[in-house]
Amino acid sequence: MNIIDEKLKSLNIVLPSAPKPAANYIPYVISNNLIFIAGQVPFENGEIKHTGKVGDNIDINKAKEIARICGLNIISVLNDALDGDLSRVTKCVKLGIFVSCTNDFHNQPEVANGASDLMVEVFGEAGKHARFAVGTNSLPRNVPVEVDAVFEFK
Numbered sequence: 001m002n003i004i005d006e007k008l009k010s011l012n013i014v015l016p017s018a019p020k021p022a023a024n025y026i027p028y029v030i031s032n033n034l035i036f037i038a039g040q041v042p043f044e045n046g047e048i049k050h051t052g053k054v055g056d057n058i059d060i061n062k063a064k065e066i067a068r069i070c071g072l073n074i075i076s077v078l079n080d081a082l083d084g085d086l087s088r089v090t091k092c093v094k095l096g097i098f099v100s101c102t103n104d105f106h107n108q109p110e111v112a113n114g115a116s117d118l119m120v121e122v123f124g125e126a127g128k129h130a131r132f133a134v135g136t137n138s139l140p141r142n143v144p145v146e147v148d149a150v151f152e153f154k
Contacts, residue, residue, distance in 0.1 A: 002087035040073035055105030067114030070147035108133040
């Protein structure tokens with residue numbers, strides 16, 4: 001068991017199976033020592049269980065939880081990309097967080113913390129990253145949050 005597997009166990013985190021692409025794209029691309037992970041939505045056990053808009057039928061705390069679910073899916077895809085060895089991660093370079101929200105909702109960064117906090121919990125200092133958190137009027141399948149990522153690995 002590598003150090004990240006031990007960390008996941010200590011945090012009581014069981015990674016879900018990596019979601020399969022829902023359209024004509026692949027879940028990740030490796031270029032040199034970077035892994036670009038396609039946007040992940042809140043799939044749980046192969047289903048989308050959270051839909052709607054933040055600021056309407058989803059409050060900020062629930063949205064943060066949903067961002068964390070997206071982050072878990074990011075880590076699952078990353079785990080597949082690294083053949084099950086997350087200890088090869090040297091840096092979470094960047095997260096992109098999209099929040100489907102009402103026009104008067106302005107707390108996208110707080111929602112994004114659901115995914116950002118998870119990366120730091122799991123990867124420690126290597127989990128600190130650049131990011132963007134933007135609001136949008138709509139996301140695929142009516143999900144409230146989508147997260148993509150770039151990681152560096154050895």
